[in-house]
Amino acid sequence: MLKIGLTGGIGSGKSTVAQLFERLGVPVIDADRIARELVEPGRPALKAIQAAFGSEVITPDGRLDRAKLRANVFADASARKTLEAILHPPIFAEMERRSRRCAAPYGLLVIPLLIETKAQDRVDRVLVVDCPEALQIERIRRRDRLPEELILNILASQASRAERLEAADEVICNTGNLRDLERQVEELHRFYLRLSGHAQPDPTAP
Template sequence: MSGMRVALTGGIGSGKSTVAEQFARLGAPVIDADVISHRLTAANGAAMPAIVAAFGAAARNVEGALDRAWMRARVFGDSAARRQLEAILHPLIRAEMLARSNQAEGPYSLLVIPLLFETGQQALVDRVLVVDVPESQQIARVRARDGLSDDAIGAVLASQVDRARRLQGADDVIDNSGAPEQLAARVAELDQRYRQYSQGADAL
């Protein structure tokens, strides 16, 4: 492994992408599970043959990529179908994340894994960093960003571990409910800490 692995996670609307961008600006290699997932399900993506075999040709759009709207409707409320999709995607995503982190240059790499606790991937990393905001703020942000109904947002929240469980599993927490300058200062502080940890300056 090249350096230490830090998992970045948090609920929907917590600001994971914003935090990851700030770490990237400080030179941390950022490996995003969602970015990998999109590539795996693009036209000719490695996951598409298995998805089509499992769900049929309707799962593929005219370009040959995953029809995301169709798949969301297919797995919404159908836990068996969702597990079937996850069984295809998660091993491929995990393998690519680990391969990239092994090749990453620098004292540590940041693995953005939204469903870290839900998929039990904590053992893959050395530290867990949780981006935290109150649930009311999550709902407001997602409503403004994605235009989802409160029922749809509630369904997403229900599919994720609750805030207390997430905080319980954290080694480090970023409170992202405040001003942007507070967030930048906290990211810079953690970046320095992780660089020290990777050199054995402190016990993990």
């Protein structure tokens, strides 16, 4: 299976792009979804997080308090590295396991920190969802209602727009409407099928 690494900064629209590929029948392996599974109650990763950050990041019903943990790790670079050391190895191991089980021509591996973790060698091509930082901030503010300081801390912890674009094999520009996004995804879908040797027939051909 041809592995396409989908990445982009917070608020760039990665989830929407991944959903559009899924609608076309493309398997999507999402690092964030796997991370949520890994921190379910009773899982080793949650126990490791509690040991590293204390019981204050655990809710009374034994679940991860994501808001408290997020505020902690984005205010302290060393705390963020500790969390990454706990989660990244099992996330990448599970992504690889699921990739091996896929029989599709190509699949999407959604890795928000693909550039930051230097994980380009885990995929065959890098697809970046791009938009200006001001638009990212506006989307995050509207979607998550986070404080301005936390938004800026999150952005500062991620690769710059220039770094992501430099690493990209393909780029989706997410500054327009949904139809424009759909068009770009459909074009890339045909391109990736050709790359994988599974080109679709042209319905307009005689």
